[in-house]
Amino acid sequence: MSVLEQIGAVTSSALSSTSASSSSAASSATPASCAAPRWVRRTASIGAAWASTLALFALWALCTRSAPDTRALPSPGEVAAAFVALRDEGVLWPSVRVSVLRVLAGLAVGxxxxxxxxxxxxxxxxxxxxxxxxVHMLRAIPFPALAPLLIVMLGIGEAMKITLIAVGAFALVYVNVRDGVRAINPGLIELARAYRMPQHVVFTKILLRGVLPQFMTGLRFAITVSWIALVTCETVNSSVGIGYLLTRSQQFFRTDQMVLCIVLYAALGLLSEWIVGLLERLLRTRG
Incomplete structure (x- = not known):
């Protein structure tokens, strides 16, 4: 076995130590003969997730069966009608597209x-x-509190919005990458130096593979914070975006459109989580 293969094997074992320990603990708690097949557990997990979601919607529909003028919460049918109305008005999909682009731009900068x-x-x-x-000082500051300062410094255009999202995402990714680098086995670096391995090999086979799990964890949190920051920045002089639709619906007391905007934020956040999870599984498979 070559030195490069040894380093790859040691790195892979280091990356899987945490998951292996948790798996061994779980297997020791549950006898192998009693463990259900993987596809059964996965199907049960997906079914439970959909069942809880459908139960939530059923409860929502049940709580909104009274006349519209006697309740503040709109029914699912009214929210669906608001979706159609905003789509026909021509403001729904442009707003969704702009909001997604703002999150992607801010996240990329961060x-x-x-x-x-x-x-x-x-x-x-x-x-x-x-x-x-x-960075720790920056983490201690609620990033929406930075919005007034960023408006003074950058104006009320796209630069302010992207900067606020980037600030929210920066600290979470930074902390996880820093901890991932510190967790790398120093012996791997010393072994690579002893054999005078090229820097790009050290970077890809040791540093990148060692940091990747922590980076993906930080990215998950950063995406969530980016959507939260988007709500803050889109309420400031925006003429397009989901936050603009939310502010407009509040001004006209359109609770159906308010709930629709909340549902859109939730759907986009879940989609982001799914994409990151898919990317993580692909990288784990190829690694």
């Missing part, structure tokens, strides 16, 4: 800044001393 900062902070004590404190 990740692009957080990854190198996390690598430097995790690999160097001096880098950690320089970067850690400002």
């Amino acid at each position: 990740v692009a800044l957080a990854v190198p900062a996390g690598v430097v902070s995790g690999a160097s004590r001096i880098g950690g001393a320089i970067i850690d404190k400002p």
